[in-house]
Amino acid sequence: MSNLHITSLDKDYSGHQVLHGINLNVDSGEFVVFVGPSGCGKSTLLRTIAGLEDASGGSINIDARDVTRVDPAERGIAMVFQTYALYPHMTVEENMAFGLEMSGMSKAERKQTVAQVAETLHLSDYLPRKPRQLSGGQRQRVAIGRAIVRNPKIFLFDEPLSNLDAELRVKMRMEISALHQRLGATMIYVTHDQVEAMTLADKIVVLRDGRIEQVGAPMDLYADPDNAFVAGFIGSPKINFLQAQVTGRSADGGALVTVPRLGLKNLEVKPRGGMVDIGATVTLGLRPEHFGAPGQGRGPAVTLIADAVENLGSVSYAHAGPDAEEPVVVEVKDQATLAPGGAVTAEVLSGRAFLFDADGRRL
Amino acid sequence: MRGSTPLAIAFVAPALLLLAAILGWPLISAVVLSLQNIRAIGTGGELIGFDNYAEVLSDATFWRAGGISIVWVLANAVVQTILALITALALQQNFPGVRIARTWVILTWIVPTVVTVIIWRWLFSSSGGMINPLLMQLGVIERPIGFFNTPTTAMATLIFINSWRWFPFIALMMLAGLTRIPSDLYEAARLDGANSWRRFIRITWPLLAPTMGVLLVIGTLLSFNVFDIIWLLTSGGPAGGTRTLPVLIYETAFKSYNLSEAATISVLATVFLMGFALLATRYISKTEAQ
Numbered sequence: 001m002s003n004l005h006i007t008s009l010d011k012d013y014s015g016h017q018v019l020h021g022i023n024l025n026v027d028s029g030e031f032v033v034f035v036g037p038s039g040c041g042k043s044t045l046l047r048t049i050a051g052l053e054d055a056s057g058g059s060i061n062i063d064a065r066d067v068t069r070v071d072p073a074e075r076g077i078a079m080v081f082q083t084y085a086l087y088p089h090m091t092v093e094e095n096m097a098f099g100l101e102m103s104g105m106s107k108a109e110r111k112q113t114v115a116q117v118a119e120t121l122h123l124s125d126y127l128p129r130k131p132r133q134l135s136g137g138q139r140q141r142v143a144i145g146r147a148i149v150r151n152p153k154i155f156l157f158d159e160p161l162s163n164l165d166a167e168l169r170v171k172m173r174m175e176i177s178a179l180h181q182r183l184g185a186t187m188i189y190v191t192h193d194q195v196e197a198m199t200l201a202d203k204i205v206v207l208r209d210g211r212i213e214q215v216g217a218p219m220d221l222y223a224d225p226d227n228a229f230v231a232g233f234i235g236s237p238k239i240n241f242l243q244a245q246v247t248g249r250s251a252d253g254g255a256l257v258t259v260p261r262l263g264l265k266n267l268e269v270k271p272r273g274g275m276v277d278i279g280a281t282v283t284l285g286l287r288p289e290h291f292g293a294p295g296q297g298r299g300p301a302v303t304l305i306a307d308a309v310e311n312l313g314s315v316s317y318a319h320a321g322p323d324a325e326e327p328v329v330v331e332v333k334d335q336a337t338l339a340p341g342g343a344v345t346a347e348v349l350s351g352r353a354f355l356f357d358a359d360g361r362r363l
Numbered sequence: 364m365r366g367s368t369p370l371a372i373a374f375v376a377p378a379l380l381l382l383a384a385i386l387g388w389p390l391i392s393a394v395v396l397s398l399q400n401i402r403a404i405g406t407g408g409e410l411i412g413f414d415n416y417a418e419v420l421s422d423a424t425f426w427r428a429g430g431i432s433i434v435w436v437l438a439n440a441v442v443q444t445i446l447a448l449i450t451a452l453a454l455q456q457n458f459p460g461v462r463i464a465r466t467w468v469i470l471t472w473i474v475p476t477v478v479t480v481i482i483w484r485w486l487f488s489s490s491g492g493m494i495n496p497l498l499m500q501l502g503v504i505e506r507p508i509g510f511f512n513t514p515t516t517a518m519a520t521l522i523f524i525n526s527w528r529w530f531p532f533i534a535l536m537m538l539a540g541l542t543r544i545p546s547d548l549y550e551a552a553r554l555d556g557a558n559s560w561r562r563f564i565r566i567t568w569p570l571l572a573p574t575m576g577v578l579l580v581i582g583t584l585l586s587f588n589v590f591d592i593i594w595l596l597t598s599g600g601p602a603g604g605t606r607t608l609p610v611l612i613y614e615t616a617f618k619s620y621n622l623s624e625a626a627t628i629s630v631l632a633t634v635f636l637m638g639f640a641l642l643a644t645r646y647i648s649k650t651e652a653q
Contacts, residue, residue: 050554051553051554052550052553052554072553072554073553073554073555073556073557074556077554078554079550079551079554081547081550081551082547083545083547085545085547085548085550085551086551087548087551087552087565087566088570089569089570098552098555098557098565099554099555099556102555102556102557102561103556146551146555150555
C-alpha cells in the first residue's frame with residue numbers, strides 16, 4: 001500500500017519532448033488508468049515511473065521517497081508488459097521466482113512464495129511448463145504472478161490485455177479488477193481502450209500529446225468533461241459534436257443555442273460556469289444515449305433520418321446525416337422496427353449536453 | 364505429407380537433380396578415384412579396392428595431420444567465438460558511430476584472403492614487421508622472434524590470422540541472434556533486479572545458445588577446410604607442424620603425385636565431417652526443441 005507523487009515530470013528524447021510537466025498524485029490502494037490515443041505519452045509516463053526511462057526533469061516520489069534517479073529494481077514496483085515479457089527458456093516457476101532469486105531469497109522460500117501465488121492464480125499445474133506451452137490468458141496470469149510474488153508497492157500494467165482476444169480480454173479484465181480488490185494494492189494501468197479505463201479505474205488520467213487533459217473518477221469524466229477531447233475519448237459510442245450558435249440566455253443563466261444539424265432553435269444548455277457570449281459559435285456535445293424516447297417531455301423532440309442502423313439487440317444506434325463528415329449517432333431503445341431510411345424521433349436531453357469553445361475548452 | 368506425392372516429387376525433382384549433379388558428382392568421383400591407383404591427372408589406373416584406405420590409415424603422417432586439424436579447428440572455434448561474441452555484444456550497444464563500426468567489421472571480412480595474408484605476413488615478419496617491436500616495447504619478449512619458425516608459434520599465429528579473418532562473419536551472425544532477443548525481456552530482468560552481468564548470463568546466453576550452436580558447427584566446417592591461409596603462410600611447415608588434412612591432401616595430390624591416395628584422404632575427411640555435422644545438428648535441434 002503506497003502512494004505516488006509525480007511533480008513537473010518532463011521527458012524528452014533528443015530534443016523531442018514527449019512529457020510536459022506532468023503533475024499527478026496516486027493515493028494508496030488506488031487503481032489509476034492512464035488512457036489516451038497512440039503517442040499521447042501514457043506508456044512513456046508508465047515506463048518513467050518504472051525507471052525504464054530516465055526523467056528529463058521533475059521528480060517521482062513513492063511513499064515520500066524520491067526515486068527519480070533510483071534503479072528500477074529498487075523502486076518497489078513491478079510491471080506487467082504488453083507482450084508479457086516472460087523468459088522463454090525458463091519454466092513458469094523459474095519465471096515467477098526470478099526476481100526473488102535476484103533479491104537473494106533462499107530456494108526453499110522462493111518455492112513456497114511462488115507456490116502460494118500460483119495457487120491463487122490457478123497456475124499450480126503449470127509451474128513446470130515453459131511459457132510457449134501456455135495459452136495467452138495463462139501467460140498473462142504468469143506475468144501477473146511474477147509481479148505479485150515480488151510484493152511490490154505499486155503494480156504497473158502496460159496495455160496488458162491488448163494481445164488477447166475479445167472474450168478473454170473481458171475475463172482478464174474482471175480478474176485484474178478482482179485482484180485489485182483482493183490485494184488492495186496501488187495499481188497503475190495503461191490502455192488506449194476507454195472501456196477498460198471506465199470499468200477498472202478508481203481514477204482515470206486522460207493524456208494527449210504528453211500532457212494531462214483531465215484527472216478524475218470515470219463517471220466524473222463522463223458526466224463532466226473539462227474539454228472536447230476528454231468528452232470525445234470517454235464514452236462509447238463517441239459523443240456527437242455539433243456546430244451551434246449562442247442566440248440568447250435563459251432566465252436562470254442557461255445558454256440558448258441554435259443547432260442547425262438537429263433543426264433546433266433556443267435549445268437551453270447550462271454552461272459549466274459563467275456567461276457565454278451571445279452570438280458566439282460553439283460546439284454542442286451530445287452523447288448518443290442522451291437522445292431520449294419521444295413523448296416523455298424531457299426535452300425538445302427532433303426527427304432525423306437513419307441512414308445506417310446498428311442493431312445490438314437491447315439498443316440500436318441510428319446514424320443520421322450521410323453527407324456530413326460525422327453522422328449524428330442516436331441511441332434508440334426498444335424500437336425493433338428501426339431500419340435504414342426510416343425516421344427516428346427522439347427527445348434531446350439538453351441537461352446532459354456540453355458546450356465547448358472553438359479551442360475545445362468546456363464552457 | 365498431404366496431397367499428391369508423385370506431383371510433389373515432380374516439383375522437387377529438378378532442384379534435387381541439380382543438387383545431386385553439383386554435390387553428388389564430385390563426391391562420387393572422389394570415391395571412385397580413391398578405389399583406383401591413379402597417380403597424376405590424365406594418367407590411367409585400375410580399380411584396386413580398399414588398398415589406398417589401408418595405406419592411408421596405417422600412415423602416421425595422416426594421423427598427425429588429422430590431429431593437427433582437430434587442434435586447428437578447436438582453437439579457431441574458441442578464438443573466433445570469443446572474438447565474435449565480444450564484437451557482437453559491443454555492436455549491439457547504442458553508441459555514436461555504431462553504424463560505421465558495423466560496416467567496418469564487414470569490411471575486414473570481405474578483404475581477399477591473399478591481401479589479408481600479405482598484410483599479416485608483413486606485420487609478423489621478424490625484420491621490419493610491427494608486431495615484434497610492439498611486443499618488445501610491451502616487455503612481452505626480449506628479442507625479435509620468428510613467428511613462423513617453430514611449429515607452436517606458427518600454429519598460434521595462423522590461428523590468430525584465420526580467426527581474425529572469420530570472426531566478423533561469425534560476429535554478424537551472432538548480432539542477428541542477439542537482435543532476435545526481445546528488449547522487454549531485458550527490461551523485465553532489470554525490474555527483477557538483475558544487473559548487466561546476470562542479464563547476460565541468465566537471458567542473453569541461454570537465448571543465444573541455439574545460434575551459437577549453429578555458428579560453432581559452421582565455424583568448425585569452415586575452419587576445417589581452410590587451405591589458402593595456411594598454404595600461403597607456412598605451406599604446412601615448419602616440420603609439418605601446421606600440415607592440416609587439406610594441406611596433406613594437396614601435397615599428396617600435387618607434390619607426391621598420388622591422386623588416388625589424396626582422394627582417399629578427402630573421402631575419409633568428408634566422412635568425418637559428415638558425422639560431425641550430423642551429430643551437431645541433431646544435438647542442436649534437440650536442445651532447441653526443449
